[in-house]
Amino acid sequence: MLEIFALLCVIGGIVILGALAYIDLKTYLLPNELVLGLACCGFVFHLSTLFHYVTLEDMALGAIIGGGLLYVIRGLANYWYDEDTLGLGDVKLLTAGGLWLGPEHILIAAAAGALAGFFHGVIIAIYTIFHAKVPVKSFDLSRLSVPAGPGFAAGLLCTAIYMFCTLPEILLP
Template sequence: MDTILNNAPIVLFFSSFIILIALAIIDFRHWILPNWLNLLLAITGFLFHLTSGFPFFEPYELFIGAAVGGGILYIIRFFGNRHYKQDTLGLGDVKLMAASGLWLGIEGIVTAMTIGAFAGLVHGVLVSLIRAAKEKTRPNLHRLMIPAGPGFCIGIAIMLIWQYWV
């Protein structure tokens, strides 16, 4: 007889997508990634591995993945903020990638970050082209501001599917 504990990994896996969708929508609309949702993503990631018996990664690899995900984005944020003299990435984006590192490990989080940055680039170019067409001007990518979270959520979702389903 199946119990909730036997099904916990699959419940946690699918709940991660609900959390990612919520994070993407909130960031897209309000330019914020709530701490409680980032924390929930981190907890579900660790519990996923705990309840499945760590078949994909050793526990230390998850924590290194969290440090790498959050650390790389924090460094990018630090230098971006210094160069542009304004916030270029929010700390919510840093926390999102750290939380996702608990799901994806080291290689997975770096790949998710790369895919997410590319998704954000495509989103930014499309927004710029649409605005330019509406205003009958030339696209201006220099002043374009878009939330980073939705792109990162896409990259994370792709890597979750790739690592645990495919």
């Protein structure tokens, strides 16, 4: 019976990550209700797998590390650029991701998400230059705005796929 809850949480987590990425692309916002839903799915998932992947203590530590890391980066970037650089929704997203992944894997997910966000930004910059026919020399890269949520969602999903690759063996003994 617990296997069904674990499977539903995985499906729910994937759907919520997709919805968060889509909404952030369109609105540059990550709704608190969806981020909370992702966190709840993570908690119920680990509860239903009897904390096979991550202990309760590691869940808390992962949330603190994931959210804390991005909160510090946000504070430094806001100070450096003297404007809002990362939203608190991104901080909350990595906090929820830390509940799913624990302390070690949330760092991998954050790095993978930053890399995915970088490539997303490069694609947007190239598209903007060619679509708007803006001369490369007059293109102001410092004004390029890229939502961070889709990159972090991709990093979380890729890391979760790696981390939970043994899930079928646990669900179907």
